[in-house]
Amino acid sequence: MLAPLLFWLNIMTNSAQNPEITAPLTLTVHQTAKALFDQYQHPKKAQKVYLNALAVGAVDYYLSCLGIKTAKPTPELNTMVDAAFTDSAVLNIASSGKIECRPLLPEETECFIPLEVRDNRLGYVAVRLNAELTEAALVGFLSPQKLAELPLQERIDLEEFDPVDNLFDALEPEPISATQRLHNFAEELLALGWKKLAELVTIPASEPAFSVRSPTTLPKSPLLNESYSGIKLGKVLDFENDCHVVLAIGIRPAENEEVEVNLDFLPEEKKPYLPPDLQVSILDEQNEVVMYKKTKQRHKNFPFQFFGEAGDSFRIRVVFGDRSTLESFYL
Structure with missing residues (x-):
């Protein structure tokens, strides 16, 4: 019960000062990221995969604390990070679809959204990792509709992102035959x-x-x-x-x-x-x-x-x- 309680305290504290929501980067999240990291010999590719996995872990923690069912990220779950083919960090939401979780370094003011991840997504969550990689802040949500209205470029200014709460509108499952x-x-x-x-x-x-x-x-x-x-x-x-x-x-x-x-x-x-x-x-x-x-x-x-x-x-x-x-x- 302690982790969800601390998480709710983080939401309440930040809501009064800052729209960002923080989530811890737990040992389990780092272990999953390290297992993925070890699969790649190229240093830049391995680092990108590691950061993507941390971003996915932060969003997964946030949603699980709110009782939203996800496909738990594991090194074996290829749908989590399609790292072998794309710069993608996907979290599957039960009965809804895929959320793309994009990592940000502490001082970045733009979010990198590759062109290859612009299809089949419910939306994009910008996740700022702290320098120590001990916690992450969910700084905003961008819907596919809003992204399509912006100029075709891979770096999106964070000012274009809506509050993370808008994510819940995207999670409302549409009837699927x-x-x-x-x-x-x-x-x-x-x-x-x-x-x-x-x-x-x-x-x-x-x-x-x-x-x-x-x-x-x-x-x-x-x-x-x-x-x-x-x-x-x-x-x-x-x-x-x-x-x-x-x-x-x-x-x-x-x-x-x-x-x-x-x-x-x-x-x-x-x-x-x-x-x-x-x-x-x-x-x-x-x-x-x-x-x-x-x-x-x-x-x-x-x-x-x-x-x-x-x-x-x-x-x-x-x-x-x-x-x-x-x-x-x-x-």
Whole structure:
């Protein structure tokens, strides 16, 4: 209870003198930032990623204290900082969308908003980090509509930003149809390198046999059925000893506004079975293992099914030999 109480005191103190809202940069936030920092060898890129992660952590703390559900930032959650491709610091808001969190150094009077992060955002929060990197001040909010009215440039004067309270207007979820939600899910995965399952798996119309980039026969699977009514995507996972496994995922609407998630693992080309001792874990939002299975001999596929709600996140951890991979998803 102490942290939220101190946070509310910060709001009350600043509201009388300054519209800025402060949030602590906790040890957990720094640990997440350091884990991301360590993934990059170029010093400038690594520093940028670190500061982006601190900004995301500050906004996440602010919203969580107010009871607003977010997809918790972790080094494994690629949607937090799309650092490998862009200068982006994204925080996912459950049932709403993405907030871009832009870090500011202590003396900066302009906020850098790269052109590549101007789509698919609910808005932009300017986050001023103190010199010691122990706390951050949320100094303003800029809506996409207002940003579009400004001259096309990447550095925006802080005077153009509205008070942070305006963020809450952007968080009001607009009604989204089930079809649109499926489309958004697919678009985000495709942007991360996933492919339509039909590009990895061929489904002959004449007979119920399936192949992965070759005529290799595979078992019947819900995701490899032409009548499956949801989004179907796939990704090739690479492991040691030149072992490749296709991870297939499908989602479709279920009853009571839930989402049905179907997963399947398929053998690589020219091999009829998955490798034995392939370990698959499904992790929930708290990183707790909720499902676990390990392949045995002569597994032709390896299906999972579960249900979630809009705003839920989960992860899939796949371990084979000494190598593991982690895939993160946000419904």
